[in-house]
Amino acid sequence: MSCAPCEGGGDEACATCGKLGSDAVKLKNCNACRLVKYCGVDCQRAHRKLHRKACKQRMAELKDEQLYSQGHERPEGDFCPICTLPIPLPMEKHSVFMTCCLKQICRGCHVAALKRGMFDCAFCRTPTPIAGNDADVLTTFQTRVAKKDPQAILYLGRAYYHGTFGLQKDTRRAFQLYTEAAELGSVDALFSLGNAYEDGVVVGQDMAKAAEFWTKAAMQGHVPARANLGWLEGQKGNHDRAARHFLISAKMGHKRSLETIKNCSWQGLQPKSSTRRH
Structure with missing residues (x-):
């Protein structure tokens, strides 16, 4: 057995038994990598151990293709x-x-x-509004929050995070609001969640989760999130991957990314070097 389709069948043969696709035999792609096809579940299970390595490699390639091809527009x-x-x-x-x-x-x-x-x-x-009239501002926020406005939920979260507009600082409540705003489609909220996991103030520090949220934001055009991914890859010594992120964020107007590329100094930089908004 091979991870490549059997000879003679081209792309229309079962990778396990070599059975050709026809009106009677419907071949289905491997849903994860789409490299090979199978005539049934039994053949797919029989091929799984041999196919696993190539499948994971292709999945990573597909993920990278999405990561670096999406989010080029703000x-x-x-x-x-x-x-x-x-x-x-x-x-x-x-x-x-x-x-x-x-x-x-x-x-x-x-x-x-x-x-x-x-x-x-x-x-x-x-x-x-009259300067210092925090009550009116909060009323506006709360009215929009009640209508599930993601932007209002995000800014109310920021108000709790920083203790502004007369609110007592409550980072845990801020995190809850960021999560709700992100679920409703706020890209900035995804970025703020990534920052929360990187800071470790509200929840335990988890750089994998931080990267996950920054990735989601970057793929939707969030420039500082893209730059943070660059610095994160630089920390890991993945300079080629870091440079790809910085090139994207620099083209979108992020000056720090441009300076980083010019100076070839991404190694060792912290993600927090990026301008962020909690």
């Missing part, structure tokens, strides 16, 4: 809703967060609106 939330241009990284430095509509508006649009005498939210036109 997610919708990284674009200013006014000018529709991508907000430069780090976004916290180049944007203003509007608590009324939970949008991040680039500083250029924000300043332009102020110069025109527009002091309300440039996106939803809600009057700017």
Whole structure:
């Protein structure tokens, strides 16, 4: 038996018995690697021990193909809703967060609106809340949280994590909210969960789990998550894999990744060197 289809049958022969596919014999691919086909469960079981190594290798290759081919475009939330241009990284430095509509508006649009005498939210036109009025902000968050808005759940989690908007710091509650937001589709929440596992503050440090969440975020275009994967691979001595991650994040505007590539200094860098948002 071989992990390659039997000779004479090409791709349409059972890898175990060599039986050719026909109207009477329906061949099915190995669901994991899709390298070989089988005429039935018995043949697949008989071939499993011989096929296991090649199957695992191909599974890893397919996983890498997905990892490095996906997430080359930034997610919708990284674009200013006014000018529709991508907000430069780090976004916290180049944007203003509007608590009324939970949008991040680039500083250029924000300043332009102020110069025109527009002091309300440039996106939803809600009057700017009075500084220090945390109760109104929390009410907005809670209203949207009740409607299962992932962005609101994420920001409420950040408020608990940092103890802002009048809330007492509660990292465990923040972790729960990040998890809920991630389940509802928040890419930033995936990144924050990865950071939580890397920090080990709320849950025990688990770099495998951190990498898992960063990978999910990176494959959806989250740039700092992609950079973190690069530094993580660099720590392991996998410089080729690290460079591939850095090339992707650098092309997407991550300056630290670009500097890392230029200086060839990814070895030994910590994932926390990346700009992060909990």
